[in-house]
Amino acid sequence: MGTFNITAFWLVLMLWLPHGLSMGNGQSNSNSNSCSASVLEARRFFELENELLRKRYHEKFLSVYTYNTNVTEENRQAMIEINARNAEFNKRLAQRIKASDYVQSEDADIRRQAEHLSKLGASALNPDDFLTLQNAISSMQTNYATVTVCSYTNRTDCTLTLEPHIEERLAHSRDPAELSWYWQQWYDKAGTPMRDHFAEYVRLTRKAAQLNDHRSYADYWLQFYEDADFERQLDATFKQLLPFYRQIHGYVRYRLRQHYGPDVMPAEGNIPISLLGNMWGQSWSEQLDLFTPYPEKPFVDVKAEMVRQNYTVEKLFELGDQFFQSLGMRALPPSFWNLSVLTRPEDRQVVCHASAWDFYQDSDVRIKMCTEVNNNYFYIVHHELGHIQYYLEYEQQPAVYRGAPNPGFHEAVGDVIALSVMSARHLKSIGLIENGRLDEKSRINQLFKQALTKIVFLPFGYTMDKYRHAVFRNELDESQWNCGFWQMRSEFGGVEPPVFRTEKDFDPPAKYHVDADVEYLRYFAAHIFQFQFHKALCTQAGQYAPNDSRLTLDNCDIFGSKVAGRSLSQFLSKGSSRHWKEVLQEFTGETEMDPAALLEYFDPLYQWLKQENSQLGVPLGWGPTNKISSDCCGTFST
């Protein structure tokens, strides 16, 4: 017995030391000489459980990926079965952690692992409920992935998919009737028929939240930010950025009115989403040529140049890969290239919505998306590669820490790289534009284009979960689920559906993340954090200096900076092993989400818009939408 114990002791030391060392400064581990027997026992427990967890994740994500890249009933069933089995494992693990009281451990790292592995979410449900919930979610996903709509010009051709057909029409048609046609077809088919599934989803996630002692599923989502004050900070941040958004909104509405006339775009109303170039109005850059501040200035049109230079989809990914490598970070492994699905396969149904995957084994990371060669996908490629780089960087962490300490961080990594890639300086260096320093007017054009994705996104990102929180918390009656949705989108963003909507319609599931049960405030947070990260990296790379007109945030390119790369790598490699505020502080020196860097980046545009709108007498703001019944419900407050 004694001999066994000593052997076990050394075995434990050898097992935990390497990973203890990999966890940054080891701050969260107590000194080895103060290790009590119970801490050693706990470490061994988590070491073994993390390895089992890793294997389960591996198996799970293989089956989820198989379904996502080949949407069949058989693959859906296989995925649900594995998810159900994993839920039971997770539940039992949480029970054992509870029984051993690991959350009270004297060791901070043990407590952290115990807390994370005790967050059960839907796994807390009984097996029947869990299956019903999985069925509801995957049915919504299957519908989203397989919806096709009828062509506006040939109504008997009903084979058009969102990517690429509908997206292409929304981006390029200038006929309000055609735009409205595609908008309505999509919402009628991707949204409305999903109402019962969504209701089931709400019912069962509410039950899961109760089983986990959360007040609601909204509170379950919010706890991932590990900051009881985070929801209030999001509200405050949104309010702080609203004046800038109102300037953009007013200017765009004015230009739309000039183009389409007052019948299509009244002077002071909400903007019909269908006129904005994107199905959800979350990015308005596809209809950019209608609003360009200085149309006479040559615009940074990289799509035309990409086409001229015969860019392929692979080339877009290679450029992203080279960017990370230039920072001294990891190259995409060979398996990425042969196992990813980078274009839409012809022989089967797939979930085209872009996503990045970690298979928790042998650096197996992949992307699944239906890429086309254009500006928007050029950005999305970098966004997804940011997830991939995060996966690779925290690969050595135990499974429980293979994630971001703040959900917003994961969504911000690729966007930060894209901020450099989209700078004039960088586009010139890769031969996509001729001039790497923009004159004042071209700079306003360029900033405006960025604002049409980055700033315009904020009310959208904010509303998606403000809405779902209200549903989860039962603050919005089920009889008002649809009008409440549009009331919020109108109130927070000044946009509305192009046609009247009632409770016979149900529009929220027309957005992928609603079907797929993906929390959305992470994207809002990421849009703030990415500018903080950008400023930190640009400073470290020597590409940004306050008050230096040659080194501004909007024309910073960190390409090739090993210093910035090392800093980013250190930030990412910690995974979720420590609280996000500590990790953020080591990376940027800040401890809070703060829109100051974003506002600095866009300041020249903000000043220009205020002046221009005032000179043109452009009205700002909007009232309630008249596209829903006026007795819908009260107003919402941030």
Ligand SMILES: *[C@@H]1O[C@H](CO)[C@@H](O)[C@H](O)[C@H]1NC(C)=O
């Ligand atoms: C898609 O999945 C089905 C099983 O449902 C399988 O028979 C088929 O071979 C798969 N297709 C591809 C291309 O993998």
Ligand SMILES: *[C@@H]1O[C@H](CO)[C@@H](O)[C@H](O)[C@H]1NC(C)=O
């Ligand atoms: C309209 O679509 C149908 C079905 O795809 C096709 O058979 C027909 O040729 C199309 N008509 C025109 C005028 O393109």
Ligand SMILES: *[C@@H]1O[C@H](CO)[C@@H](O)[C@H](O)[C@H]1NC(C)=O
């Ligand atoms: C692009 O492809 C076309 C047709 O294959 C070819 O003529 C042209 O030279 C190519 N352009 C470049 C920049 O490679």
Ligand SMILES: *[C@@H]1O[C@H](CO)[C@@H](O)[C@H](O)[C@H]1NC(C)=O
């Ligand atoms: C993909 O690449 C990996 C790593 O090079 C290799 O082991 C594997 O056999 C390849 N798989 C396929 C399907 O080509």
Ligand SMILES: *[C@@H]1O[C@H](CO)[C@@H](O)[C@H](O)[C@H]1NC(C)=O
């Ligand atoms: C930059 O300029 C602002 C105002 O012009 C000034 O307050 C600030 O101290 C300057 N910062 C640096 C680093 O020079």
Ligand SMILES: [Zn+2]
């Ligand atoms: Zn993402």
